[in-house]
Amino acid sequence: MLASRRILLGITGGIAAYKTTFLTRLLIKAGAEVRIVMTESAGHFVSPLTLATLSRHEVLSDFVREEEGATDWNNHVELGLWADLMLIAPATANTLSKMASGTCDNLLLACYMSAKCPVFFAPAMDLDMYDHPATRKAIETLQGYGHHLIPAGTGELASGLHGEGRMAEPEDIVAHLEAYLRSHAPWAGKKVLITAGPTHEPIDPVRFIGNHSSGKMGFELAREAARQGAEVTLVTGPTHLQIDQPQVSCIRVTTAREMLEKAEQAFDRADVFIGAAAVADYRPREAAPEKIKKQAGEMKLELVRNPDIIQTLAARKKDQYVVGFALETERETEHALAKLQRKGLDAIVLNSLRQPGAGFGGDTNKVSFIDKNSEITPFELKTKAEVARDILHEIHKRIAH
Numbered sequence: 001m002l003a004s005r006r007i008l009l010g011i012t013g014g015i016a017a018y019k020t021t022f023l024t025r026l027l028i029k030a031g032a033e034v035r036i037v038m039t040e041s042a043g044h045f046v047s048p049l050t051l052a053t054l055s056r057h058e059v060l061s062d063f064v065r066e067e068e069g070a071t072d073w074n075n076h077v078e079l080g081l082w083a084d085l086m087l088i089a090p091a092t093a094n095t096l097s098k099m100a101s102g103t104c105d106n107l108l109l110a111c112y113m114s115a116k117c118p119v120f121f122a123p124a125m126d127l128d129m130y131d132h133p134a135t136r137k138a139i140e141t142l143q144g145y146g147h148h149l150i151p152a153g154t155g156e157l158a159s160g161l162h163g164e165g166r167m168a169e170p171e172d173i174v175a176h177l178e179a180y181l182r183s184h185a186p187w188a189g190k191k192v193l194i195t196a197g198p199t200h201e202p203i204d205p206v207r208f209i210g211n212h213s214s215g216k217m218g219f220e221l222a223r224e225a226a227r228q229g230a231e232v233t234l235v236t237g238p239t240h241l242q243i244d245q246p247q248v249s250c251i252r253v254t255t256a257r258e259m260l261e262k263a264e265q266a267f268d269r270a271d272v273f274i275g276a277a278a279v280a281d282y283r284p285r286e287a288a289p290e291k292i293k294k295q296a297g298e299m300k301l302e303l304v305r306n307p308d309i310i311q312t313l314a315a316r317k318k319d320q321y322v323v324g325f326a327l328e329t330e331r332e333t334e335h336a337l338a339k340l341q342r343k344g345l346d347a348i349v350l351n352s353l354r355q356p357g358a359g360f361g362g363d364t365n366k367v368s369f370i371d372k373n374s375e376i377t378p379f380e381l382k383t384k385a386e387v388a389r390d391i392l393h394e395i396h397k398r399i400a401h
Contacts (some may be wrong), residue, residue, distance in 0.1 A: 004227055081116055090124030121147075126158070350370060
C-alpha cells in the first residue's frame with residue numbers, strides 16, 4: 001500500500017528520534033518516497049547525514065540555506081502540497097502543543113501548517129508528560145482536526161521509569177499507515193484485469209509482425225490501480241518493463257492468441273477489464289519452422305485475422321466494466337465512438353498519433369475518456385502515470401454508482 005506514496009516525515013527532538021533511521025528504511029523498502037524535515041533539536045539525537053543517506057534526499061531543518069555565497073529557501077508550501085501523507089515521529093510534548101495551538105516557529109511546523117494530506121503523529125515522552133492534561137488536550141485537539149494518533153506504547157523509558165510514553169515501534173507505525181491506506185483506498189476490494197504492450201506474431205523463428213507499443217500505458221494503469229487498492233492481473237505482451245508491486249500478478253505472453261487465453265482465464269473474476277494492449281490485427285497463417293532464407297523476387301505472406309480480445313471478452317461480460325483503447329490518425333472521435341458501440345464496450349480511451357507527445361513509446365499521452373452514453377472527457381497532455389490516474393478516476397466514478 002505504500003508503494004509510490006510520498007511521505008513527509010517530521011522528526012522532533014526526543015531520544016526516540018534514533019528509531020527514525022529504522023522507520024525511514026522500512027518506508028523506503030515498502031516503496032515509499034520519503035522527504036525528511038527535522039527540528040534543530042532533533043539533530044542532537046539522530047544524524048541528518050544518516051537520514052539523508054537512507055531517504056536519498058537532503059534532510060531539511062532551516063527556512064534559509066546559504067551555500068558558497070548563494071542564498072536559497074526551503075519551500076514549506078511545496079513540501080506540504082507534495083506529500084500524500086505527513087508523519088511526525090517522534091512527536092514531543094512541545095511539538096504537540098505547538099501543532100494544537102497553531103504556533104509556527106520552525107520549518108517542520110510550517111510544513112505541517114501547509115499540509116493538505118492526512119497527518120499522523122506518534123507521541124514520545126516520559127509517562128508523566130504523556131499523562132499531563134496539557135498533552136492530553138493537545139492530542140484531543142489534533143484528533144479533532146482530523147489527524148491520526150499512533151498511540152505510544154508501554155515499556156522502559158529514557159528516564160529509567162516504566163510506563164506509557166514510548167514511541168510506537170517503526171514496524172507498528174508502518175502497519176498503521178498501511179491499514180489506513182487500505183481502508184481508504186478507492187479501489188479496495190476490486191479486481192482489475194489489464195492487457196498491455198504489443199503482441200508479436202511469428203513469421204519464422206527470428207521474424208515477427210508487431211508494432212511500436214512499449215506497454216508503458218498498461219503498466220502505469222496496473223501500478224496506479226494497485227496503488228489505489230485493487231488486486232490486478234496484468235497480461236502483457238513482449239516488453240522490457242518490470243513491475244514489482246505485490247498486488248499485481250504479471251503474466252507475460254507473446255501472441256494475441258496467448259493473450260486472449262490468459263485474459264479469458266482471469267476475466268470472470270474481474271470487476272473491471274481495461275484492454276490497453278496494442279494487439280496485432282493479423283498473423284501469418286503459418287509460421288515457418290526454420291528461418292526463411294532470402295531469395296530472388298518477392299516474398300508473400302498470407303495473413304489471417306487475430307481474435308479481437310476486447311470484443312470477445314465484452315461479449316461474455318456479466319457485471320464487468322469493460323474499457324478499450326482507440327489509437328486513431330483521422331476522424332478520431334467518430335472512429336472511437338463507432339469502435340465503442342461495435343465492440344459493446346462501457347467506455348473507450350481515445351488518443352491520436354497526430355497529437356505531439358501522445359502515442360507509442362513516450363512517457364506522456366493526451367487522451368479523451370468516452371463512455372457508452374457518449375459523454376466525452378478530454379484531458380491535457382500529461383505523463384502516463386497521471387493519465388492512468390485520470391482514467392481510473394473516470395472508471396471509478398461510473399462503477400461507484
